[in-house]
Amino acid sequence: MHPSYEMLRPGKKFPHVWCPGCGHGIVQGAIIRAVQKLGWSRDEMVMVSGIGCSSRMPVYVDFNSLHTAHGRALAFATGVKLHNPKLHVIVITGDGDALAIGGNHFIHACRRNADLTVILMNNNIYGMTGGQYSPTTPIGKRASTAPYGTAERDFDPCALAKAAGAAFTARGVAYNALELEKLIETALTRKGFSLVEAISPCPTLYGRLNKEGNAVKMLQWQKANTINIKAAEKLPVEQTAGKIITGIFHDQETVPYTEIYDRIIHKAQGK
Amino acid sequence: MNKDIRLLQGNEACALGAIYAGCDFFGGYPITPSTEIAEDMALMLPKKGGKFIQMEDEIAGIGTILGAAAAGAKAMTATSGPGFSLMMELLGYGCMAEIPCVIVNVQRGGPSTGLPTKGAQADMMQARWGTHGDHPTIALCPSSVEESFKLTVKAFNLAEKFRMPVILLLDEFIGHMREKMEVPAPGQLAVYTHPQPTVSPAEYTHYGDGSSVGGPYASMGSGYRFNITGLTHDPHGFPTGRADEIQWKMDRLKEKIEGHRPELLEVDQEFMDDAEIAVFAYGGAARSAQQAIREARAKGIKAGLVRPTTIWPFPDQALEEVLRRVKTMIVAEISQGQLLGEIQRLNQTHTRVVPVQRYDGEMLTPNEVLNAIAEVSK
Numbered sequence: 001m002h003p004s005y006e007m008l009r010p011g012k013k014f015p016h017v018w019c020p021g022c023g024h025g026i027v028q029g030a031i032i033r034a035v036q037k038l039g040w041s042r043d044e045m046v047m048v049s050g051i052g053c054s055s056r057m058p059v060y061v062d063f064n065s066l067h068t069a070h071g072r073a074l075a076f077a078t079g080v081k082l083h084n085p086k087l088h089v090i091v092i093t094g095d096g097d098a099l100a101i102g103g104n105h106f107i108h109a110c111r112r113n114a115d116l117t118v119i120l121m122n123n124n125i126y127g128m129t130g131g132q133y134s135p136t137t138p139i140g141k142r143a144s145t146a147p148y149g150t151a152e153r154d155f156d157p158c159a160l161a162k163a164a165g166a167a168f169t170a171r172g173v174a175y176n177a178l179e180l181e182k183l184i185e186t187a188l189t190r191k192g193f194s195l196v197e198a199i200s201p202c203p204t205l206y207g208r209l210n211k212e213g214n215a216v217k218m219l220q221w222q223k224a225n226t227i228n229i230k231a232a233e234k235l236p237v238e239q240t241a242g243k244i245i246t247g248i249f250h251d252q253e254t255v256p257y258t259e260i261y262d263r264i265i266h267k268a269q270g271k
Numbered sequence: 272m273n274k275d276i277r278l279l280q281g282n283e284a285c286a287l288g289a290i291y292a293g294c295d296f297f298g299g300y301p302i303t304p305s306t307e308i309a310e311d312m313a314l315m316l317p318k319k320g321g322k323f324i325q326m327e328d329e330i331a332g333i334g335t336i337l338g339a340a341a342a343g344a345k346a347m348t349a350t351s352g353p354g355f356s357l358m359m360e361l362l363g364y365g366c367m368a369e370i371p372c373v374i375v376n377v378q379r380g381g382p383s384t385g386l387p388t389k390g391a392q393a394d395m396m397q398a399r400w401g402t403h404g405d406h407p408t409i410a411l412c413p414s415s416v417e418e419s420f421k422l423t424v425k426a427f428n429l430a431e432k433f434r435m436p437v438i439l440l441l442d443e444f445i446g447h448m449r450e451k452m453e454v455p456a457p458g459q460l461a462v463y464t465h466p467q468p469t470v471s472p473a474e475y476t477h478y479g480d481g482s483s484v485g486g487p488y489a490s491m492g493s494g495y496r497f498n499i500t501g502l503t504h505d506p507h508g509f510p511t512g513r514a515d516e517i518q519w520k521m522d523r524l525k526e527k528i529e530g531h532r533p534e535l536l537e538v539d540q541e542f543m544d545d546a547e548i549a550v551f552a553y554g555g556a557a558r559s560a561q562q563a564i565r566e567a568r569a570k571g572i573k574a575g576l577v578r579p580t581t582i583w584p585f586p587d588q589a590l591e592e593v594l595r596r597v598k599t600m601i602v603a604e605i606s607q608g609q610l611l612g613e614i615q616r617l618n619q620t621h622t623r624v625v626p627v628q629r630y631d632g633e634m635l636t637p638n639e640v641l642n643a644i645a646e647v648s649k
Contacts, residue, residue, distance in 0.1 A: 013509060043494050048338070059498060059509060064491040066341055067500035067510075068334065069364050075326065075334025079346070080491060082322050083296055083339040087492045105334075108327040261322060268317035 006062075007032045007042065013059045019127075021207075021215025023174030023200030027121055028057055030177050030198075031090065034185035046089045048077040050097035053128045054121035054200075057092045071102030074109040077116050085258040088188065091118040096126045099135040099155050110164035113192045115256035119184065120157050120195060123202035131205035142209040157197045158249050167192030167254040171246050173199040175222035179246060192254040199244055275454040281419040281445040282349075285375060286311035287454060288423030289347050292462055294373070295321035296344035298335035300328050300354060303387045304443040305377035308349035329354035333361040333374065340372045341499055343490030345427060345464070349375035352394050353384060356401065362436055363402035364501045366524060369478065369488075371430035371465065373423070375439040377446040378554075380632045389632030390443030392554055393606035398438050399583050405521060407528035409535060410438040410583040414557040416450035421460065422580060428463040429535070432485050433527050440582060442605065444555030444634050468495060478520075479506030483527045528584050538589040539578040542568055546575030548644055549593050551614060552603040553579050556635045560603045563640035572648045590617050599623040599647045603640050606630055623647070 008014075018024050035045065045063035049055035051070035058065030064087070068076045073091050081089045098106050098120050109116065125143055126132040133143035133150045136157065140149040158169040168190040172180030180198055187194035201207065201218035212218050222244065229247035232240045279287070286308045289297075297312040313323045322339070326332045329350055336346035350358065355376045365372060378394045380386025398410040411426055413419040423439055430437040466487040468475050477497035480486055489495035502510040503517050511517065528535065542564055543549065552560040557578045567574040577593055579586050594600060594614075600622055604610040611626045618624055627643045629635040 012507075042496060044492065046342075046491050059500070062496060064496050065498045066338065066491070067498065067502065068337075069360055069501055072330060072334045072361065075331040076338035076341070078324065078326075078331075079296070079298060079335035079338025079340070079344070080342045082324060082335070083342040083344040083346075084490075084492050087342065104327050105331055108331070261317075265317045265320055269320075 003036065004029055004032045007036065008060055009062045016060055017056050018053060019204040021201065021203040021218070022053070023123065024054055024057070024121055026174040026177050027119065027180065027198045027200055028060065030181040030184055031119060032061065033181050034188060037185055038188060040088055044086065044088055046080050046087045047092060048073045048080065048089060049092040050094070050102060051128070052094040052097045052126070053123070054092055054094040055097060071097055071100070071105065073097065074102060074105040074116070074118070078109060078112070078114050081114050081116055081258060082261065085115065089116050091116055093118060093120050095120065095122045095124060095136040095157070096134040099157060103135070107160070107164040110161045110166040110193050113165060113167060113254055113257050115191055115193070115258050117187045117194045118196070120197045121200045122157065122197050123200045123206060125202050125206040127202050127205055131209055144209065158195065161195045162250040165193070166195050166250065167252055168194035168248070169250040170195070170248045171197040171199065171244070173222045173226050173244055173246060174201060175219045176226065176246065183248065186248065190251065192256040275456070276451060277454060278449055278451055279416050280307060280447055280449050281413065281416045281441060282307035282377065282447065283311055284416045284420040284452060285349070285423045285439065285441065286315065288420035289373065289427065290315050290319065291420070291455065291460065292345065292424040292427035293464060294345045294347050294427060295319070296336060296339040296346040297322070297348065298324045298326050298339065298346070299332035299348040299350060300326055302329070302351045302354045304379055304446050305349045305351045305375060308375060308377070312347070329357040330361065333358040336372050337361060337365055337368070337370050340370045341491050343493065345431070347373040347375070349377065351377050351379045352381045352397070355394060355397060359401040363404060363406065365436035366402070366406045366408070367501050368499045369434040369483070370436070370499070371434055372436050373426045373430055373439060374436055375441060378440065378442040380630070386632045388443070390555060390634065391605050391630065391632070392442050392556060393609060393630065395440065395582060395606065395609045398440055406524050408438060408583045409433065409435065409528065409581070410440045411580055412440045412553045412582045413445055413580065414554055414578060415445065416448060417452040418580065419445060420452065420454070424460050424462065428461065431463050431465045434465070434483060434488065435527070438583070440554070442555045467493065472496065476506050477508045478504070483523050484531060532584055532588070535581055535584060536586045536589065537580045538586045539580065541576040541578070543575035543577065543593070546573050547598045548572065548574040548601065548647055549577050549597045550574060550601045550603055550640060550644065551577045551590070551610070553582055553610070556603045556605050559635050559637045560640050562637035563644060566637065566641050567644045572644060574644050574648070585613050587617055590614065591619070594618050594622045595620050597622060599625060601625045601627055601640070601643050601647065603627040603635060605635050
């Protein structure tokens with residue numbers, strides 16, 4: 001039996017909705033293995049998501065699961081964690097969900113530093129709605145609502161999160177599932193708001209619209225164009241331009257919001 | 272024991288009522304004229320180990336209370352018209368996912384930013400029809416400071432029992448009015464908390480034991496793993512596209528209100544035994560109507576007051592009965608006719624219906640209602 005099996009909801013909700021070649025299943029596997037490595041039980045896990053392809057994950061993983069409205073996962077997750085800080089709360093979100101409609105919640109969740117781990121599955125496109133451009137579609141790339149290429153510049157989610165106050169930021173790619181698993185495991189153990197951006201290929205829409213080939217070709221492109229931050233730091237700028245930099249960008253020990261709030265309770269109670 | 276008698280605003284009484292009902296989580300975004308509720312909750316909740324959080328906007332405010340409630344909190348938010356509009360999508364989510372919570376809307380003049388510091392009763396239809404899709408709502412409307420307290424407790428009880436968001440439709444007049452009230456002693460008012468399941472986790476179905484009202488349901492982290500979604504779902508909470516399961520879900524939402532109207536509805540009637548003229552009013556407007564009727568009675572006019580404290584579901588049966596009985600019904604409201612429309616819908620006997628409306632930010636006065644009573648009594 002596959003080791004991930006015990007954490008899934010087989011028989012109930014499979015086959016999943018993700019397209020052939022989608023990277024989201026690889027990210028899901030990395031999350032499950034990270035939780036298994038930490039030895040956390042399913043009962044203490046809560047998976048909260050918004051709307052979109054990535055956000056369907058809570059149905060497949062046998063945790064306490066909360067599939068919310070578009071962009072609002074972080075608001076719900078903040079309520080879950082603040083009410084019951086013992087729960088491990090993982091937020092599953094996509095580039096559109098987290099950074100467009102949920103952009104306000106995203107920056108404020110980083111600032112507030114609640115003890116949440118966000119897995120932002122970035123496929124640079126709106127998948128579930130049919131291929132419209134997202135806040136991470138690179139300028140000039142095509143989408144169904146950018147038939148001549150998008151005129152908008154894209155966000156760097158890790159830089160945005162760090163600037164807004166996140167305690168931990170990291171990036172991995174679906175091609176390198178083992179690195180991604182390690183990053184997620186590290187993020188889960190960090191106190192405060194942690195973000196792992198998981199670059200996930202969407203051959204069905206992004207790949208097709210931008211002539212990037214099939215799923216295999218997109219993963220091969222990831223392999224050829226990904227550089228770990230430690231290696232990148234030793235390279236001249238011209239060799240890292242246009243590449244995907246992976247690894248941990250920001251890792252600062254912090255006191256999370258939930259712990260600070262406990263101090264407020266003590267103060268209010270005159271202890 | 273000494274009685275706890277205080278001089279309070281409606282908003283303060285609402286916050287105290289929430290604490291009395293066992294509220295242990297408040298999330299929201301400040302907006303006039305509801306802010307005293309948030310401020311009081313920020314002060315009181317940590318003292319009892321509860322949590323207060325000021326979110327980045329109203330959408331986040333209702334989102335965070337829905338999350339907290341899913342994790343087992345008795346949760347509440349408070350807002351006014353513009354914020355209430357922003358909450359609509361997640362209000363519908365709370366109804367679909369059957370998450371208990373209380374949403375207070377201290378109504379102010381609109382539309383848009385409108386009259387931030389002046390009152391109105393024009394969010395009544397928004398409370399009923401603001402969200403998308405078919406689903407019933409519960410909205411309670413106090414007419415005094417004391418009633419703000421009591422109906423807040425009732426709102427939590429109904430939320431817990433009916434597994435859904437309950438709206439407390441205050442208005443600025445009541446929210447900012449100061450009155451003397453006796454704060455009930457613990458145990459004096461009933462406080463209902465939904466039961467936890469007793470079946471094994473393997474047997475547990477989050478929506479499935481047929482009891483959408485008063486039945487047990489688990490909190491996240493209690494050992495019963497389940498899925499919550501805003502997608503139409505089966506009894507286990509998993510998304511469904513099957514017609515029979517969609518029908519089951521939609522009927523379940525409808526039936527929890529339609530099947531329990533007598534329990535939900537409260538209509539206060541004053542001087543109605545021999546009344547030929549009924550004045551129908553709620554919230555702030557009912558205070559003026561009450562004064563007008565007392566003065567009319569002093570003049571020998573047979574007028575009475577019909578005052579609902581539950582505005583949704585609408586008290587159809589009680590109103591139909593009144594419409595059959597009286598010669599004239601005066602509908603007094605601080606809006607352009609949201610209440611009037613409901614009365615016209617129910618008026619199958621073609622009783623004379625006369626509106627008294629004010630919507631300039633000022634309180635509808637007793638004299639305005641009295642003049643209307645005097646006019647129709649000629």
